[in-house]
Amino acid sequence: MIVVQNVSKHYGKFLANDDISLAVQSGELAVLLGPNGAGKSTLIKSVCGLLRFRGSITIGGADNRSLEAKRLLGYVPEMPVLYPMLTVREHLEFIAKAYRLQTWEPIAEELLRRFELSDKTNKLGKELSKGMQQKVSVCCALLPQPKAVILDEPLVGLDPHGIREIKAVIAGLKNSGCALLISTHMIESMEENWDVTYIMKDGKVAALYRRGDLPAGQTLEDIYFSITESGKKA
Amino acid sequence: MSALVYIIRKSMKNSLKELGKKPGKLILYLLVIAAILGMVLLSFIRTVDSPAPLFWFSGILFLFIALFVVNAFAKGLSGGDAIFEMNDVNLLFVSPVSPRKVLLYGLVRMAKTSFWAGFFILFQANTLANFGVDYGGVLLTFAGFLLSMAVLTTASLLIYSVTNGNAVRKRIVKCLAVVLFLPLAVFLAVQYFTTQDMATALEITIGSAFLRFFPVAGWTSSGVTAFLSGDAATGLLFLGLNLLLCAGMTAYILLSNPDYYEDVLVATETAYEKKRALADGNMGAATASKRKVRVAKTGVSGSGATALFGKHMRENLRENRFGILTLPSALIALGAVIMILFGRELSLVLQILMWLQIFLIGTGRGLKETYSHYIYLIPVSSFQKILWSNMEIMARTLFESALIFGIGGALIKAHPSFILICILTYTLFSLLLLGVNYLFMRFFGADISAGLLLFIYYLAVILAMAPGLVMAFVAGAAIGGDAGYFTGLLILSGWELAAGLGCFALSKGVLHNCDMPQMKTGK
Structure with missing residues (x-):
């Protein structure tokens, strides 16, 4: 569903992504791990068509900048960006109308209920806490029922209930056949559901692990530190 | 005190070093x-x-x-x-x-x-x-x-x-x-x-x-x-x-x-x-006031790209006390009418407003929209999205200029044709500025420093306007008098339209082929 081939991205002279290739199949959860500055957010933004890059990215076989790809894609940015003068419900209405969704109201109601936002539908974006904003941001991304979902640090700023719901939503999306690419620093939060993990370092994919590839007795966290901190200590 | 002197001295020194x-x-x-x-x-x-x-x-x-x-x-x-x-x-x-x-x-x-x-x-x-x-x-x-x-x-x-x-x-x-x-x-x-x-x-x-x-x-x-x-x-x-x-x-x-x-x-x-918030691209949160807003009428009209216009109108009507006009634009309109009244002419105010517009064009919701991800992901053509997301600033500029030159012109009893040509010149200048902005997004993106970008932007606006200004000046001087002045502004408006459309044509597909801009705040 999501195919990234030989993607490189420069910011001036700085090489943020260096010849990266990865693939996420339908019903698969791919985790992007890496220290700060490894190039995870740059890669995610490139996949979402927010940055220019060299190489090729397709969503459902279509170029990621095409309208076909955009119809399949949902994106939750690292920092929630809401419109301060729109209510929670209007955010969803705007997405529904911009995407020309036909029967969106029941889906919106369900999302609002799951994230405990049903009683806040008339609250303005600027009146919400950061955690609430993150929840609305997730609702906006999921409303069009995308087939590929990209989440950049989705758990940051959420309360325990929000974290539990996001994890449940992620599991549900995976079971329904959605392709998921998630960037996170909270390694343990993905331990249950991950299928494939890409560990990034210095703009490159330093390692690729499938769930079955993990050596016995080792966790994702052990692998992460062995790769990202190799060469730091004698 | 030495710690404070140290901070001031070191900050100044590092600022100078940064210039290098x-x-x-x-x-x-x-x-x-x-x-x-x-x-x-x-x-x-x-x-x-x-x-x-x-x-x-x-x-x-x-x-x-x-x-x-x-x-x-x-x-x-x-x-x-x-x-x-x-x-x-x-x-x-x-x-x-x-x-x-x-x-x-x-x-x-x-x-x-x-x-x-x-x-x-x-x-x-x-x-x-x-x-x-x-x-x-x-x-x-x-x-x-x-x-x-x-x-x-x-x-x-x-x-x-x-x-x-x-x-x-x-x-x-x-x-x-x-x-x-x-x-x-x-x-x-x-x-x-x-x-x-x-x-x-x-x-x-x-x-x-x-x-x-x-x-x-x-x-x-x-x-x-x-x-x-x-x-x-x-x-x-x-x-x-x-x-x-x-x-x-x-x-x-x-x-x-x-x-x-x-x-x-x-x-x-x-x-x-x-x-x-600015650095994170959350332009709305960065500019939102803390004023308590009463939510009365709700809903977003439109479908596809027009939903962007519907959203902007809902935001405007909720945020501004003067409907489509923001408080700064209402104050500018008031000041401009007073200036027309005392100066007894429209052209000076037109010039000043055009200079101001170079800075104020960024206050339109369309350009602000490009700092967040939504507009890039909406599955509609880039052209339609740009058109409808900038309809708000174009409508506001038209309304603002009709107000300024309409009322101001009526007060000094200016000829209706002069009032109309001033409205046209000012509104089409906004179109040109929008075109230049999108052209910049298309070709420069995030690879350039904010200061240099600003400088090149001014230069680009001046260059984009120069042929129109020269043609307008030559025609105006050749014909002379009020008729010459009117012809000059008509030519300038025509140039603004042509150059603006040219910029949009050159920045074709910009929203699907650019780096989402990021506000450089020195955070």
Whole structure:
């Protein structure tokens, strides 16, 4: 569903992504791990068509900048960006109308209920806490029922209930056949559901692990530190 | 104290070092310095045969500073003024440095902020020459402005300190703010009804004690004007009143409330949050006011790309008290109509508005929209999205210009064809500016420093307008008179339309082939 081939991205002279290739199949959860500055957010933004890059990215076989790809894609940015003068419900209405969704109201109601936002539908974006904003941001991304979902640090700023719901939503999306690419620093939060993990370092994919590839007795966290901190200590 | 001196010295040193690493910024600074020097030279060369009376200058300066007086009250009543940054809060406030010394440091930092806020005054040599003010006078005006800003920032800090968490005191200060302006307004009204002539009434009011002794704004405008007229004693008296007030307020804050950290915290945190929101692309949150908004009518109209326009209209109607017009654009419209009334011509105001529009085009929701991800992900063609997301600023500009030139033109009995051509020229100029902005997004993206980008942007606007201006000037001069002037503006409008559309054509597919811009805030 999501195919990234030989993607490189420069910011001036700085090489943020260096010849990266990865693939996420339908019903698969791919985790992007890496220290700060490894190039995870740059890669995610490139996949979402927010940055220019060299190489090729397709969503459902279509170029990621095409309208076909955009119809399949949902994106939750690292920092929630809401419109301060729109209510929670209007955010969803705007997405529904911009995407020309036909029967969106029941889906919106369900999302609002799951994230405990049903009683806040008339609250303005600027009146919400950061955690609430993150929840609305997730609702906006999921409303069009995308087939590929990209989440950049989705758990940051959420309360325990929000974290539990996001994890449940992620599991549900995976079971329904959605392709998921998630960037996170909270390694343990993905331990249950991950299928494939890409560990990034210095703009490159330093390692690729499938769930079955993990050596016995080792966790994702052990692998992460062995790769990202190799060469730091004698 | 040595720690504070160290911070100031080191910050200055590192800023200078940074210039070496960022040639774009260095070029920009050098160009600014060259422009100021050019202004100084021009002021020596240019002579005005019959300068406008100095009291008009005094009145304009008063009005300008009076706006900051209102702002100081508003800031003081909401969260105080941000004289510190979050790094000061996190490092200095918790350190064993005397709060009095820290406040002094804050005031020194604030002087730097005020310096940049009033920097544009240094470029007004040409305008001020019309009042017979030389470059020494420009520097004096600049110094007066800086002094006013020091007084007003301290005032807003004091107001916040005194009224914080006390509703009764807040009401008293609000009443005081109104009472401050009341005698002046009554005096002006009385003069107008007596003389039946606004210009005469204004002249009398500007010379009256009500204006001259108006705190800060009146003192500064009268002090600067007195110096310019050669009356140094009066000048010193008025500017001295500012100094006295500033010293008095600072002493009060220090002596009565050395634990002022809490008072400045809200403003500092708010300023920091806005800066961070800008850097994160959350343009809406960065510019949103804290004003309580009542949610009455809800809903977003439109479908596909038109939903962007529907959303912008809902946001506008909810945010602005004047419907499609924002508060700044309503104030600009009001000021422009007054200028037309006194200047008795449309062309000067058209020129000024076009210059302002170069900066103000960014206030449109369409360009702000490009800083967040939604517009890029909507599965509609890039062209349709750009068209409908900029419909709001185009509609606003058309409405604004119809208001300014319609009312202003009617008041001075200008020919309807002139009114229409001014509206057309101004509105189509916005189209050209939008085109240039999208062209920049398409070709520059995130690979260029903000300072250099700004410089190239101005240059691009000038270059894009140059052929149209030359053609308009040549045609206007050849035909001559009012007909020539009308033809010139018609040609300029045609050029703006053609160049604007050309820019849009060159930036085809921009939203699907660019880097999402990021606000560079130095966070």
